[in-house]
Structures are given as structure tokens and as C-alpha cells.
Amino acid sequence: MVVSKKTELKEGDVLLKLEDVHMFFGKVCALSGVNLEIRKGEIHSVIGPNGAGKTVMMNIINGLYRPQRGEVFYKGEKINHLKPYKRSELGISRTFQKVEVFGGLSVLDNIRLGRHIHYRSGIFSGSCYLGKTKKEEIEHRKFIEEEIIDLLEIEHIRHKPTGMLPYGLQKRVELGRALAMEPELLILDEPLAGLNLEEVEDMARFILDINEEERWKVTCLLVEHDMGVVMDLSDRVLVLNFGNTITDDTPEAVQKNQDVVNAYLGEEDLYSTRR
């Protein structure tokens, strides 16, 4: 069976799975036998001190890195060999730890590009219609753009050059661009980093909406340092330390786990960390 975006899974089925994943950079072992199961419909978070291997894990899931050992499955099919653009066609989309927008382009054009880069061969090529006519695709695209602008409350800045916007709004635009691909799995690498308190609250609300609202229902993999938000939003939390899994459990269980508390010793209070 060939893995396809059209393969339907029920809520609670395993959407993405990592099995015994190892990743080395020279002598540095960034991931050492990591396992993960992300279920359709959930917000699954990954936490861990700096250098724990979180971003490497995200890069393995979206195909930027290939693990030396271990398997990546999407909807039950191995996707180790697939390049990032193929994975994004399957429904895996992401935002980056360092904001990546096209500063010279307007907010709307950045969001449009999200859909465009979904299709390697260009927006007007045959492959992008997914059974739709060209006219239908164009209407559908416009509809999605408006939905995203509505959801993220960026109507007032839609024509502004993105590079002129405050950092918090740029992060919102980046999220909009990832959503334009209509992903099934959205990887968010530190979406709250560098945001002020009000922006954090807004962004946390958007993530929840994207996950819960009937229109979106996007499964999320969230890498975040803000423990308050992680514990509030997540269905499950994977804790990494030096490339090893400490635990993968509900937020309640993770907060009580002594190994987790120990891994964070020397850092700020686990539940008030904000960077």
C-alpha cells in the first residue's frame, strides 16, 4: 500500500510513529533510540533541556535529516526515504525555531507561498489539483487564505510587508503559511519563544483552535519551553534528555515524574520556565 494523504484514519489512530530512532553527528549522539507515537487528533508535546535533541527529532520527522538507525512511519507506512516536499504533500507541515518568513513579501503572499511550496512543480501544474479543476483549486485556495487570516486575526496587516512587523506577528504569519498547506500533522518548533505574555496567550489559543475546531482538527507536535502552556494544551508529553527518552505520558504524570524533575535541576522552576 502506498501512503497517501487520502488514507483516512480515525481519531486516536497512530498518525506518526518513530521507532528506535538514532541520529549521530560525528561523535555526538543527538538521538539514541527514541520512540514516539502521535495519535490523530492529539497535541503531543516534546520537552527537554537545550541540546536534548528536540529540533533534530522535528527535522527527522519532516525529512530534513535521515536517521542512521530506526524507522519513521506515517499512517502505518515507512517514510524514511521521502524528501521533505513529499512529506508535506502527505500532510506534514511545520514552523521553525527561528522565524522563517519572506520579509519583503506581504502577509498574504507569505501565506500564499505556503500553499505554493506544497507543490514542488508549481501551483498551476496538474499534480496540485488533487482531482479539482483549476478554477476550483483557485477558489479553494482563496477560501483557505481567508479562513487563515480570520483564524489568526491578521486582517489588518494582510497587505503589510512581513519584515516590517513585530516578531510576534511574524510568528503568526509563519503559522499561517504552515496552515495554508492544510496539514494533517503540524510540527511547531518553539512557537512561543521570544513572545511577550499577551502574544503567548494569543498563540496558545490559536494552537488550540487549530487542534480543536471542526474546520481544522490538525494533530500537533509541539516543541516548547513554556511548561505552563505545554501542560495546559497537551494530551501527551515526551521528555527528552541528551537524546534519550525519560518518559512519554500525560501532563499530570509527567509533572509528578522524579526523573523529569531531576533532568531539569539547575534550570528555572519546571513550571514557570519562559524564555
Ligand SMILES: Nc1ncnc2c1ncn2[C@@H]1O[C@H](COP(=O)(O)OP(=O)(O)O)[C@@H](O)[C@H]1O
Ligand atoms: N546539523 C548538526 N550538526 C552537528 N550537530 C548537530 C546538528 N544539529 C544538532 N546537532 C547537535 O545535536 C544535539 C541536539 O540538538 P537540538 O536537537 O538542536 O537540541 P534542542 O533540543 O535544543 O532542539 C546538540 O548537541 C546539537 O549540537
Ligand SMILES: [Mg+2]
Ligand atoms: Mg531546538
